[in-house]
Amino acid sequence: MDNNTKNTGQVDTLVQMRGLRFAYGSRVIIDGMDIDIPRGKVTTIMGPSGTGKTTLLRLIGGQWRPQAGSVHVDGQNVHTVNRRELYRLRKRMGMLFQSGALFTHLSVFENVAFPLREHTRLPEQVIHHLVLMKLQAVGLRGARDLMPTELSGGMARRVALARAIALDPMMIMYDEPFTGQDPITVGVIMQLIRLLNDSLGITSIIVSHDVQEVSAISDKIYMISQGKVVGHGTPHDLGRSPSDWVRQFMNGLPDGPVPFQYPAPGYLDDLFGIA
Amino acid sequence: MMNVRAMEIGVGIFVAAGLAALLMLAMRVSNVSDFSEGQGYTLTARFDNIGGLKVRSPVRIGGVRIGRVTAISYDERAYQAVVTMAIQNKYDRLPTDTHASIYTAGLLGEQYIGLEPGGAEKYLANGGEIKQTQSALVLEQLIGQFLFSKASEGAKK
Amino acid sequence: MIVVDWLQRLGRNALFFLQRLGRATVFLLQVLAGIPTIIMQPRLLLWELYSVGVLSLAIIGISGLAVGMVLGLQMYTTLVDFGAAQSLGPVVALSLVRELGPVLTALLYSGRAGSALTAEIGLMKATDQLSVMEMMAVDPLCRVVAPRFLAGVVSVPLLAAIFSAVGILGAYFVGVGLLGVDAGAFWSQMQAKVDLHADVYNGLIKSAVFGLVATWIAVFEGYDAVPTTEGVSRATTRTVVHTAFAILGLDFVLTALMFGGI
Numbered sequence: 001m002d003n004n005t006k007n008t009g010q011v012d013t014l015v016q017m018r019g020l021r022f023a024y025g026s027r028v029i030i031d032g033m034d035i036d037i038p039r040g041k042v043t044t045i046m047g048p049s050g051t052g053k054t055t056l057l058r059l060i061g062g063q064w065r066p067q068a069g070s071v072h073v074d075g076q077n078v079h080t081v082n083r084r085e086l087y088r089l090r091k092r093m094g095m096l097f098q099s100g101a102l103f104t105h106l107s108v109f110e111n112v113a114f115p116l117r118e119h120t121r122l123p124e125q126v127i128h129h130l131v132l133m134k135l136q137a138v139g140l141r142g143a144r145d146l147m148p149t150e151l152s153g154g155m156a157r158r159v160a161l162a163r164a165i166a167l168d169p170m171m172i173m174y175d176e177p178f179t180g181q182d183p184i185t186v187g188v189i190m191q192l193i194r195l196l197n198d199s200l201g202i203t204s205i206i207v208s209h210d211v212q213e214v215s216a217i218s219d220k221i222y223m224i225s226q227g228k229v230v231g232h233g234t235p236h237d238l239g240r241s242p243s244d245w246v247r248q249f250m251n252g253l254p255d256g257p258v259p260f261q262y263p264a265p266g267y268l269d270d271l272f273g274i275a
Numbered sequence: 276m277m278n279v280r281a282m283e284i285g286v287g288i289f290v291a292a293g294l295a296a297l298l299m300l301a302m303r304v305s306n307v308s309d310f311s312e313g314q315g316y317t318l319t320a321r322f323d324n325i326g327g328l329k330v331r332s333p334v335r336i337g338g339v340r341i342g343r344v345t346a347i348s349y350d351e352r353a354y355q356a357v358v359t360m361a362i363q364n365k366y367d368r369l370p371t372d373t374h375a376s377i378y379t380a381g382l383l384g385e386q387y388i389g390l391e392p393g394g395a396e397k398y399l400a401n402g403g404e405i406k407q408t409q410s411a412l413v414l415e416q417l418i419g420q421f422l423f424s425k426a427s428e429g430a431k432k
Numbered sequence: 433m434i435v436v437d438w439l440q441r442l443g444r445n446a447l448f449f450l451q452r453l454g455r456a457t458v459f460l461l462q463v464l465a466g467i468p469t470i471i472m473q474p475r476l477l478l479w480e481l482y483s484v485g486v487l488s489l490a491i492i493g494i495s496g497l498a499v500g501m502v503l504g505l506q507m508y509t510t511l512v513d514f515g516a517a518q519s520l521g522p523v524v525a526l527s528l529v530r531e532l533g534p535v536l537t538a539l540l541y542s543g544r545a546g547s548a549l550t551a552e553i554g555l556m557k558a559t560d561q562l563s564v565m566e567m568m569a570v571d572p573l574c575r576v577v578a579p580r581f582l583a584g585v586v587s588v589p590l591l592a593a594i595f596s597a598v599g600i601l602g603a604y605f606v607g608v609g610l611l612g613v614d615a616g617a618f619w620s621q622m623q624a625k626v627d628l629h630a631d632v633y634n635g636l637i638k639s640a641v642f643g644l645v646a647t648w649i650a651v652f653e654g655y656d657a658v659p660t661t662e663g664v665s666r667a668t669t670r671t672v673v674h675t676a677f678a679i680l681g682l683d684f685v686l687t688a689l690m691f692g693g694i
Contacts, residue, residue, distance in 0.1 A: 098560075103561055114570075118570050
């Protein structure tokens with residue numbers, strides 16, 4: 001991926017997060033994050049499960065409000081603009097949920113047509129063409145009449161992707177796109193992400209913990225742990241990071257700064273005695 | 276998913292059935308030709324005792340229902356009950372000397388106002404008052420009077 | 433000590449209840465704000481009217497018929513002892529139009545359609561379908577909840593009218609057809625006693641209020657459900673139980689307000 005890092009003379013930031021803090025009840029999930037997502041690149045936010053990666057996407061989309069800090073998307077603060085502005089902004093964001101989140105009562109075709117029907121007044125003929133184009137892009141034009149329950153997990157995700165790009169967004173957020181997929185599907189999704197990014201110039205934000213796949217397609221990676229950014233850079237840079245933590249994660253070591261054991265009293269005390 | 280036509284037909288049947296049911300409740304079950312408040316004209320009558328008469332009790336003439344009681348109040352100065360009744364507009368030829376009594380349908384049935392037309396030339400108008408009234412027969416009083424008269428008969432002998 | 437604990441629990445539950453009621457009220461206002469958009473797009477209503485109204489027709493019709501027939505039979509055996517069998521019509525009609533029609537319809541509706549609404553919306557939430565809609569700049573309150581709400585509010589009074597009408601026909605069948613009450617007396621006594629305004633309209637108002645409350649509870653429980661399998665199943669149960677309490681409580685209040693003076 002070195003060819004993508006060569007001209008970084010002018011960094012154009014699409015999404016800018018500053019001092020972001022979010023707590024769910026008393027549990028602090030995001031504790032002061034600064035992240036810049038460059039325009040037209042594939043950026044991955046990587047970290048162990050349960051570190052608030054999905055939360056981050058919901059904050060970018062304006063679904064949840066942070067307790068402190070700001071999120072600017074294309075120069076607009078997501079949490080201070082009014083509802084109409086936010087909705088206008090969201091039309092330019094696509095989001096791929098982990099489950100796909102297809103509308104179960106609509107066919108594949110209608111799922112992809114949904115955002116077009118809601119937000120445009122295009123004639124039926126044009127919608128038909130647009131939907132088939134989007135389905136062609138994810139290779140599922142032949143599945144247009146199936147219902148979501150008839151699709152495999154990988155196919156559902158691809159349909160959801162076609163739906164996410166229906167309105168030609170400026171960016172797409174992928175929530176754990178590789179989790180629970182077979183190797184072929186993972187390959188297909190990786191290719192799709194890269195392809196959409198390069199051919200349509202869509203900015204991609206991936207949230208994932210799959211080191212191999214992410215390293216292969218990302219231009220930039222942010223590593224997060226316990227609500228903080230612990231490292232960022234190209235996959236190449238991170239591979240030789242001085243941080244023990246980053247090395248543990250990138251190489252998948254079972255023990256290290258992230259301990260194998262969940263915090264507990266002494267093992268012997270626990271087994272034999274009441275402390 | 277069902278096709279739209281079948282669904283539209285289903286919804287059509289549902290709405291039609293609902294409206295038909297409403298129509299039946301209005302026309303067949305309740306008496307839509309019966310007037311509501313505001314329609315018809317009102318008359319008042321004063322009674323010493325109205326017994327079990329209630330708002331919405333019928334007003335009959337010759338056994339035919341021509342109206343109903345719309346309000347009952349008590350006149351503290353005259354010590355009398357004031358009954359307001361609404362009479363259907365088509366029965367507008369009640370003579371001014373019409374007589375009003377409170378009757379009971381059957382021995383234990385509901386109470387109603389029975390009107391007996393008099394012979395006057397003039398007719399009662401909206402807001403008019405029926406002067407001649409006869410109170411309800413209260414069963415307890417009747418029995419009491421009966422026993423009292425029996426007792427006094429016994430005392431004479 | 434036990435009393436203090438008990439008081440604390442009572443206080444906590446009361447606060448929890450108030451908080452939920454507040455959220456439900458805000459939710460209702462938001463849904464109401466979405467209704468004009470739905471009226472502009474009646475297509476959205478079609479499917480909801482179908483699933484809420486049309487699919488409830490069978491249970492409402494059959495229950496109405498059964499209740500009417502039983503009422504006819506039971507009332508007849510009591511009334512005939514007093515030689516008042518011709519009062520069968522008004523007795524049955526008044527109990528159906530004023531009370532049984534609106535109340536039983538609302539309870540059946542909550543079991544048949546309300547629980548389905550809760551489960552559907554709850555599962556849409558659990559599978560991120562509501563979230564994804566929000567991210568597509570489509571307001572789920574307006575697109576998903578408002579049409580279901582409106583369909584429920586429209587359907588319940590119609591269903592209640594059908595219930596009462598079918599019930600009266602059932603009583604007619606038993607009373608006149610099987611037990612030999614005079615048909616003319618059945619209808620004319622009914623017409624003399626049942627008032628269009630005081631009874632039929634008030635019954636309709638009742639069922640409209642019940643429809644609003646039952647649907648409100650159903651869509652709110654769905655929207656507010658904990659987005660897990662267990663959360664949705666609990667929410668569905670709550671819909672049916674809370675609706676039953678709300679309907680029975682409201683029925684008492686409304687009856688006292690409407691018929692108390694008579």
